[in-house]
Every structure is written in C-alpha cells, then in structure tokens.
Amino acid sequence: MTQHPTSDARRPANRGPKAAAGNRAALVAAAREIYAVDGLDAPLSRIARRAGVGQGVLYRHFPDRDSIASAVLEENVRQVEEAAAGEGASFAGVLGVVTWHLVQSAAFIGLLHADGANGRSHAHALAPDLSERFARALRGCLPDGHRLAAPDAPDDLMLAVAMVSGAVIGPTPEERERRALAAWRLLGITVGPVAPFQQ
Amino acid sequence: MTQHPTSDARRPANRGPKAAAGNRAALVAAAREIYAVDGLDAPLSRIARRAGVGQGVLYRHFPDRDSIASAVLEENVRQVEEAAAGEGASFAGVLGVVTWHLVQSAAFIGLLHADGANGRSHAHALAPDLSERFARALRGCLPDGHRLAAPDAPDDLMLAVAMVSGAVIGPTPEERERRALAAWRLLGITVGPVAPFQQ
Amino acid sequence: MTQHPTSDARRPANRGPKAAAGNRAALVAAAREIYAVDGLDAPLSRIARRAGVGQGVLYRHFPDRDSIASAVLEENVRQVEEAAAGEGASFAGVLGVVTWHLVQSAAFIGLLHADGANGRSHAHALAPDLSERFARALRGCLPDGHRLAAPDAPDDLMLAVAMVSGAVIGPTPEERERRALAAWRLLGITVGPVAPFQQ
Amino acid sequence: MTQHPTSDARRPANRGPKAAAGNRAALVAAAREIYAVDGLDAPLSRIARRAGVGQGVLYRHFPDRDSIASAVLEENVRQVEEAAAGEGASFAGVLGVVTWHLVQSAAFIGLLHADGANGRSHAHALAPDLSERFARALRGCLPDGHRLAAPDAPDDLMLAVAMVSGAVIGPTPEERERRALAAWRLLGITVGPVAPFQQ
DNA sequence: AATGAATGAGGATTCATTCAT
DNA sequence: GATGAATGAATCCTCATTCAT
Numbered sequence: 001m002t003q004h005p006t007s008d009a010r011r012p013a014n015r016g017p018k019a020a021a022g023n024r025a026a027l028v029a030a031a032r033e034i035y036a037v038d039g040l041d042a043p044l045s046r047i048a049r050r051a052g053v054g055q056g057v058l059y060r061h062f063p064d065r066d067s068i069a070s071a072v073l074e075e076n077v078r079q080v081e082e083a084a085a086g087e088g089a090s091f092a093g094v095l096g097v098v099t100w101h102l103v104q105s106a107a108f109i110g111l112l113h114a115d116g117a118n119g120r121s122h123a124h125a126l127a128p129d130l131s132e133r134f135a136r137a138l139r140g141c142l143p144d145g146h147r148l149a150a151p152d153a154p155d156d157l158m159l160a161v162a163m164v165s166g167a168v169i170g171p172t173p174e175e176r177e178r179r180a181l182a183a184w185r186l187l188g189i190t191v192g193p194v195a196p197f198q199q
Numbered sequence: 200m201t202q203h204p205t206s207d208a209r210r211p212a213n214r215g216p217k218a219a220a221g222n223r224a225a226l227v228a229a230a231r232e233i234y235a236v237d238g239l240d241a242p243l244s245r246i247a248r249r250a251g252v253g254q255g256v257l258y259r260h261f262p263d264r265d266s267i268a269s270a271v272l273e274e275n276v277r278q279v280e281e282a283a284a285g286e287g288a289s290f291a292g293v294l295g296v297v298t299w300h301l302v303q304s305a306a307f308i309g310l311l312h313a314d315g316a317n318g319r320s321h322a323h324a325l326a327p328d329l330s331e332r333f334a335r336a337l338r339g340c341l342p343d344g345h346r347l348a349a350p351d352a353p354d355d356l357m358l359a360v361a362m363v364s365g366a367v368i369g370p371t372p373e374e375r376e377r378r379a380l381a382a383w384r385l386l387g388i389t390v391g392p393v394a395p396f397q398q
Numbered sequence: 399m400t401q402h403p404t405s406d407a408r409r410p411a412n413r414g415p416k417a418a419a420g421n422r423a424a425l426v427a428a429a430r431e432i433y434a435v436d437g438l439d440a441p442l443s444r445i446a447r448r449a450g451v452g453q454g455v456l457y458r459h460f461p462d463r464d465s466i467a468s469a470v471l472e473e474n475v476r477q478v479e480e481a482a483a484g485e486g487a488s489f490a491g492v493l494g495v496v497t498w499h500l501v502q503s504a505a506f507i508g509l510l511h512a513d514g515a516n517g518r519s520h521a522h523a524l525a526p527d528l529s530e531r532f533a534r535a536l537r538g539c540l541p542d543g544h545r546l547a548a549p550d551a552p553d554d555l556m557l558a559v560a561m562v563s564g565a566v567i568g569p570t571p572e573e574r575e576r577r578a579l580a581a582w583r584l585l586g587i588t589v590g591p592v593a594p595f596q597q
Numbered sequence: 598m599t600q601h602p603t604s605d606a607r608r609p610a611n612r613g614p615k616a617a618a619g620n621r622a623a624l625v626a627a628a629r630e631i632y633a634v635d636g637l638d639a640p641l642s643r644i645a646r647r648a649g650v651g652q653g654v655l656y657r658h659f660p661d662r663d664s665i666a667s668a669v670l671e672e673n674v675r676q677v678e679e680a681a682a683g684e685g686a687s688f689a690g691v692l693g694v695v696t697w698h699l700v701q702s703a704a705f706i707g708l709l710h711a712d713g714a715n716g717r718s719h720a721h722a723l724a725p726d727l728s729e730r731f732a733r734a735l736r737g738c739l740p741d742g743h744r745l746a747a748p749d750a751p752d753d754l755m756l757a758v759a760m761v762s763g764a765v766i767g768p769t770p771e772e773r774e775r776r777a778l779a780a781w782r783l784l785g786i787t788v789g790p791v792a793p794f795q796q
Numbered sequence: 797a798a799t800g801a802a803t804g805a806g807g808a809t810t811c812a813t814t815c816a817t
Numbered sequence: 818g819a820t821g822a823a824t825g826a827a828t829c830c831t832c833a834t835t836c837a838t
Contacts, residue, residue: 020797041240043832054799059834156385159366163382166365167358183362186355186386217817219822242807253824258809418818439638441811452820457813554783557764561780564763565756581760584753585783615838617801640828651803656830799838809829817820 024061026051028071036105040069070127076101076108077134083197084137091141095184096192098138098161102168103176103194134158148189160187223260225250227270235304239268269326275300275307276333282396283336290340294383295391297337297360301367302375302393347388359386422459424449426469434503438467468525474499474506475532481595482535489539493582494590496536496559500566501574501592532556546587558585621658623648625668633702637666667724673698673705674731680794681734688738692781693789695735695758699765700773700791745786757784 030051034042044065048058062068083089083097101108135158142149148157167183170176177194184191229250233241243264247257261267282288282296300307334357341348347356366382369375376393383390428449432440442463446456460466481487481495499506533556540547546555565581568574575592582589627648631639641662645655659665680686680694698705732755739746745754764780767773774791781788 023798044834045832048800055834056800056836057798060797065833153381156381159378159381160385162366162368162378163362163385164365166363167361169361179358179361182352182355182358186359186362188387217822222823243809244807254809255811255825256823259822264808421819442813443811446821453813454815454821455819458818463812551779554779557776557779558783560764560766560776561760561783562763564761565759567759577756577759580750580753580756584757584760586785615801620802641830642828652830653804653832654802657801662829799836801835801837803833803835805831805833807829807831810827812824812826814822814824815820816822 020061023051023053023057024071026053027058027061027068028075031068032072032075032105035069035072044068066127070130073108073127073130076105077130077137079197080134081137084141086197089141090192091143091146092190092192094138094141094192095189096194097197099164099177099180099184099191100194100196102165103173103180108165131158160189163187222250222252222256225252226257226260226267227274230267231271231274231304234268234271243267265326269329271304272307272326272329275304276329276336278396279333280336283340285396288340289391290342290345291389292391293337293340294388295393296396298363298376298379298383298390299393299395301364302372302379307364359388362386418459421449421451421455424451425456425459425466426473429466430470430473430503433467433470442466464525468528471506471525471528474503475528475535477595478532479535482539484595487539488590489536489541489544490588490590492536492539492590493587494592495595497562497575497578497582497589498592498594500563501571501578506563529556558587561585620648620650620654623650624655624658624665625672628665629669629672629702632666632669641665663724667727670705670724670727673702674727674734676794677731678734681738683794686738687789688740688743689787690789691735691738692786693791694794696761696774696777696781696788697791697793699758699762700770700777705762757786760784 027047031047034047034050038046044058045055047068048055051058058068062071079101080094080097083094138157138161139149142157148160150156153159164180164183164187167179168176170179180194181191226246230246233246233249237245243257244254246267247254250257257267261270278300279293279296283293337356337360341356347359349355352358363379363382363386367375367379369378379393380390425445429445432445432448436444442456443453445466446453449456456466460469477499478492478495482492536555536559540555546558548554551557562578562581562585565577566574568577578592579589624644628644631644631647635643641655642652644665645652648655655665659668676698677691677694681691735754735758739754745757747753750756761777761780761784764776765773767776777791778788
C-alpha cells in the first residue's frame, strides 16, 4: 500500500537493563549531532530517533528538555576540565580546546548564550554547576599576572569567553574558526591550537 | 465551499484603511516588545494580539517571519545611522547608542547573531542591506588611526560589536549594561553614555 | 524598507459608475482565466486582483461564489446558443463548439459536474435555467431520428455530454481534446470541428 | 521552549499501541464516509474526529492528504480486483461492481477524475499503481472480441469508465445508479447487477 | 526497562466577508 | 460606486508528553 509507520514489524526487542547506560550515551551523542545541525530547538523525537531508541527512553534519562542539553554541555565542560588538568596544561592550550568547542558546536554556544531574554534560562540557571566548573577549570590554569586575572574584575575571564562566542557565527566551521581567532586577537589573548582535547 | 464561513456574530469594528499605517507601526512596536521578552521565536499571534490587530493584518504587512523581524531591526539601524549622522557625532557616542540597543533588545542581539546553525539565517541573509547599513554608519565615524580601523582586518569593527553582543546576557537591563561596558573595556574601546539616540 | 502592501500609493481613482459594466465583464473574464488554471476553488481575491478591481466590486456584482461561477457558465451557454441559432447550424457543428468549451475550461466541466456530493450543488441547483437553456439549444438542432432523440430516454442528450465531460481529463488541451473525440467516437456520435463559435 | 506545553487537564485515555491497526482502519472508513458526503476537500480534522482519534494519529498513518485518499481508493480497487479474480467472474459482473463504487462514493469518482486543473493531481499522479491495477483487473476479464478491446484504441476501456463516472451525478444513490445504467446502455455495454463484491 | 502509538494543544497561514473612507 | 484594509474563523500541521503493552 501507500502506507507508513503502522507497526507490523516485530518490535526491536527489549535489550534489558544492560542497555541503559549505552542508551544514555547514545542519546547524548545524538543530541550533540542534532543540536549542531538544527539548533537547540530541534524536536526531541529526532534526537530519540537518531539515538535509535524510543521517545520514552529519552524521557526516562532526561526528564526535561534542559536536562539533555545540560548533559551535552557537561561533556564539553569535562573535556575542558581534562585539558586543564593535564600534565603540561597551558592557558593558551586550554583556550584552544574551548575555542574548538565553540567552533564545532552551535549547541555549546547556545548553551553559553542561553539567557531568559531568548526564552531560555541563563546558563547559570540551566546548569549552574557546569558554569562554575567551566570557570574553575579555566581559572585554574590562568597564569598569575595575566590580564584576565585582574582582581578588580573577577569575571573578566568568563566575559572574554562569552565575547568570543558572540563572534563565532558563520555557516562553515572554517569561517567560524577564523572569526574566533580574530576575536581572541582583538582581545590581545594568545590561543593555542584549536583542537579537541586528546588523551 | 469547504471554506471559512465567518461567524455571524458581531464583529469588533473595522477601523478602516486609515488605520493601516498605525497598525503597521503598532505591529513593529509590539514585535519589539515581544521579541525582547520572548525572543525571536515568539508566536506571531502574540505580536498581533499585543498590537491589537487581527492575525491577517500582520500577514498583510509582513508576509513572513523575517519580514517583521527585519522591520524591527531596521528601526534600530536607522537610529544608529541618525546618531552617526548627527552634528557632533563621535565614535564613542555612536557606540553608546549601539550598546543601548544591545542592552535593550534581545531582538537586536538575536538578529545580529542569527545564524544558520540555529535554524535561522545569518543576519546577512535576513537583511543583508541592514547589516551593510549598520556597518557603514559605524565605519563612517571611526576616527583615522583607531585600532578598529586596522587595514589588515577590515571586519574588526563588526567583530567587536558581535563580541560585545555575546557578552550581553543576563536577566536585567542593569546587569546587561554592566556586562556590555565591561566587554568594551576589555577590548580597550571607549564608549559614550549608553542611551537611545535623542533629537 | 522590506515592506509591502501598506498603502502609500495614491488610490487608483474612482472611475465612476460608467466603469460598472466594464468591471463586471472584467471580473467574468478574470474568473474564467483563474478557474481554468486553479479550478473553481480559487480564492476570490485572486479573481478580483486579476480583474484589476477591489474585492468590494466583486461582491457588488456577484453576491456569492456561485453567482460569479454562473456568470462564467452563462457566457459559455450563450455561445452554444448562438452556435445553435446560426444559419446552417448542424448538430455535429454545435457539438464541436460544446466540445471546445469542455476542452478549454476546467471550469465548464466543473460546473456541469458540480453535484452535492462534492460539496457543490448540482448544476441544476447552481443554475437551473442555464442547464435548461443549454439542453434546449442542443435539442433544438438534433435531427429527427437521431439516436439521442430516443423518446424513451429524454435526457440521453445531456447524459452524453456529461459522459464526454467525464472523459475530458488530462494536463494539456491537446490530450483533453484527444480524449473528448475518443469519447464521442465511443458513443458513435459524429462531432464537427472542435472550435469556438465564430461570428 | 516556545512549544506545546500540553495542558495539565485530564487526557482522554491512550488506548495504547494495540489500537494502531484499528485506528488506521477507522480512519480509512471515516475518510470514505466523509469523502462521500463532503468531497475530497473535506477537512482532515473531520476525518480524525469521525474516526474517534486525535489529529496526530491521522498524520502518523497518512503523512499527507493524498496518502489517505489513496488508501480509500486502494480498498475500492482491491474489491474490483477480487471481483475480477473470482471463480466465474464475468466482465459484466465486474462492471457491476465498478458501477456500484461509482454510485456509492463521490470519492471514487473524484479520485478517478482528479486532474491538475482542479488543483489536484490526476489519479495517475495520485496513485499511478492503483490506476494501473484497476485497469489491469478490468482488462483481465474482457472477453476477446469485445468492442472495448479494440486494438487500435487501447484505452477505450478506461475511457468508458471515465465517461460513466462523468454521468454519475445526482443527489441520491438511486438517481446516480439510474444515470450510471443509462450511461452504460448508451455505450451499448452490458452491466451486471450493481452491487458490492461479495464473498 | 523499552517501545512507539496516541493525544491534543498551539502556532502558522489562508481567505470569505465586511466596511470605513 | 470603488477601494482595499481589517477581521477572525477554520484549517493545517507539528511536537511535547503520556502510557498501554
């Protein structure tokens, strides 16, 4: 016939509790991909489909929309933390990792930007702890005497990141990276290679 | 036929064609307010309701979503142009007007930010001419030798604005203004009083 | 601006009562064209626009939807009447004119077909008099002894026309004419040249 | 976000996935009834309501308008196929079944008639395979030497059906059947009892 | 614990119709 | 008498969320 979903197919079998962790990871990965392409307002159903799970599973792991967005952000933040905790971690190097995330993922930018005025809650509201962890990781490898460490402007560091994220617009990653680097340059801040954290 | 019977009930008065211009203005004003609170994805119906007109009027004046957003942005850009064209216009003064718009209006930020990755088109796509007019107005009062006039980075000026807009997040206008000023300071750029263009 | 209808333009001047008849004719002509392309459900606004008049004028001349459709059909019927009244009018010749209308105009077909089951009223209801005039004109030149004149099936004549109209489907006039002729052939009825009535 | 909050009110019971097949059938049945009364342009919402399901279910099973119309037509075509495949199937008998469908269902007629000029696509476009299946079933039981089997007019068979469908207008089934039979008679073609296919 | 169907509110869009000018 | 703006009901369609299985 000319028809469609109407199940007739055998259902994919309940893979049992063991799959739970895997499902969660798949959902986060799917969300990251979908967000990157369609933005944060993408239908949740698409995330579930991409992850290869039912809608119900998504709700089981992530009770609300923010919760899955936070999970994506959390992975990003963790990478930054790891970059900052690495042996010979340098400030410029960590900024390179941060920049890489900004360039890659519209979601990361969106999450940082997210504020009430755009119908979303401020990152602080979305994931106060993540924001804090991100700031701490960055501050941790800030050399003494760095201009961003000015004691009279304690949030200059995060402000700078937000500023760069504001600059990162454009259709292609290349264009976005170019703009990100130009932004750091305009701030007079040195950035290491733009790349994900490895090892 | 199978169409729109239109109820026999009393209809709420047709204010007549004279109202057209007024309606259009009311729509733009309503859109500005709604955008500021709910972001660019606010339901169009809410804009119409706020403007006190029927849905149809909105569609008559603005056939698609971008078209009303552009109208709002156009007013902003015009104010910047006027500020830049004024008698003793200074660069810092114009930046103050720009900053005022950034602080006031999530829409202005959104329009500048809007890029494909969020499911909307880059401001350039949304309103290429507006983007160009905005840039020209700003460039026009940039003093020779200003660091943003670096000949090897012709878009540093717009980049800086985008960066500041990235910094302007926060629930209250006060907080947003504070951050905007901190951002300009971080760029080492002097800004005049943050205020709308007067006279 | 990026804007649209909002009148600013001088309004086209009220051409006075003398224009009334011309407007009516323009509306009928416009309706015929629009119907042919978009079918009978085309928006009335499009008809008015094509005719170059305001919506109000359409309503003045044709208080409801059927009324303009009838006016279009009336012109067709009149042509058939004229063809039938002509000097050396032959039955085959008149059928050629009828066929031409069927081929040309989806509207003519639609009007003949129109029946309650499709949400429209039977042609009889839509324009009983037109239907009657059409039948009379055709019967008038039916030769004695013609098989469609069978006394025991008084409406065979109109039935045959309806049948041919049922056959006239297809995207191009050529295809439609081909099918119309094949249909007459299948009925064993001779048809003259498929052409509008001239002179 | 700006989306579908879904009221907290009591929701009317989810009959569960088991209902899927039943829902689909209910939708097709509802569509058939609605089409018969209101024509193919009937609001989809009415079909859903008549079927006793939500709008979403309709869209799940039938992603677009054509898809549900095709499903209705498919059932008709299948009945004709079954009639043609039956033991002592005769051409006249199958035509009786065809005629029954024409008489019953404005939808069946509409689907056969549907052509671009009315803003819808020709049946061939709507459901090319159905059209083909219908033709094949009919051709299959056409006796050798039958006049509709004329080798020089291969589509006379379908043309004849279209012609009869053109004749089938009128408010009541009785009137429609009377006209259908008169049409076949005019074509000199014998038709069996007008009835649905049984057994 | 997983699946994915069902629900239905909400938002977009189109036009028939009225009526101030 | 003409114009075309305004109105808003009706339809389309999409998804967030629930829940039977």
